[in-house]
Amino acid sequence: MKIAIIGTGNVGGALATKWAHAGHEIFLGVRDVSNFKGTDLLQNPTTSLHTIQEAVALSEVVLMATPAITAIETTKSLGDTMGKVIIDAANIVNGRGPRGFESVTEAIIAYTATDDVVKCFNTTGYNNMKDPAYGDQKLDMFVAGDSPHGKLVAIDLAHDAGFGACYDIGGNDKFDLMEQFARFWINLALNQGHGRDIGFKVLKR
Numbered sequence: 001m002k003i004a005i006i007g008t009g010n011v012g013g014a015l016a017t018k019w020a021h022a023g024h025e026i027f028l029g030v031r032d033v034s035n036f037k038g039t040d041l042l043q044n045p046t047t048s049l050h051t052i053q054e055a056v057a058l059s060e061v062v063l064m065a066t067p068a069i070t071a072i073e074t075t076k077s078l079g080d081t082m083g084k085v086i087i088d089a090a091n092i093v094n095g096r097g098p099r100g101f102e103s104v105t106e107a108i109i110a111y112t113a114t115d116d117v118v119k120c121f122n123t124t125g126y127n128n129m130k131d132p133a134y135g136d137q138k139l140d141m142f143v144a145g146d147s148p149h150g151k152l153v154a155i156d157l158a159h160d161a162g163f164g165a166c167y168d169i170g171g172n173d174k175f176d177l178m179e180q181f182a183r184f185w186i187n188l189a190l191n192q193g194h195g196r197d198i199g200f201k202v203l204k205r
Contacts, residue, residue: 072098072111076111
């Protein structure tokens with residue numbers, strides 16, 4: 001796939017690296033190409049640097065991994081998103097998010113043209129994006145949204161990033177639940193002192 005990464009920090013950088021090594025073409029979209037600080041990402045295969053609009057125009061899939069507080073501004077900067085899948089990986093934490101919205105994904109939908117917007121890759125830390133393996137098991141990932149096509153794309157990309165299963169937990173009405181789940185991980189990992197090397201696996205019998 002051709003994937004635009006908007007937000008090249010910890011989460012965006014980790015997924016860009018995993019997907020590049022899985023054979024996807026990665027377009028890093030940044031506001032200021034001349035002041036790009038993530039030059040190590042350009043050492044990955046099939047990875048190139050562009051303005052945000054250029055990266056989106058070249059892509060089939062857009063990963064949004066920017067801070068929640070900038071969601072509206074960043075979405076407005078994407079340019080034409082018609083026909084593209086947008087995957088939102090951000091969370092509102094400590095009330096810092098787009099004003100008037102209960103989740104980041106709702107804000108993205110309000111300011112974009114595509115119907116294929118889903119939420120995924122928001123429920124664990126960037127360290128688990130880099131390495132989702134715990135012994136002989138792999139952490140699971142979760143996706144929500146009304147778009148069947150967007151979900152299938154996110155599920156494929158979760159597998160390509162090394163996760164085990166990727167569970168569909170429902171439609172757009174589950175965006176806030178996904179963000180609550182992320183805050184649950186943050187609480188365990190950081191506030192309760194368990195550390196970042198924890199994650200979620202669905203067990204069945």
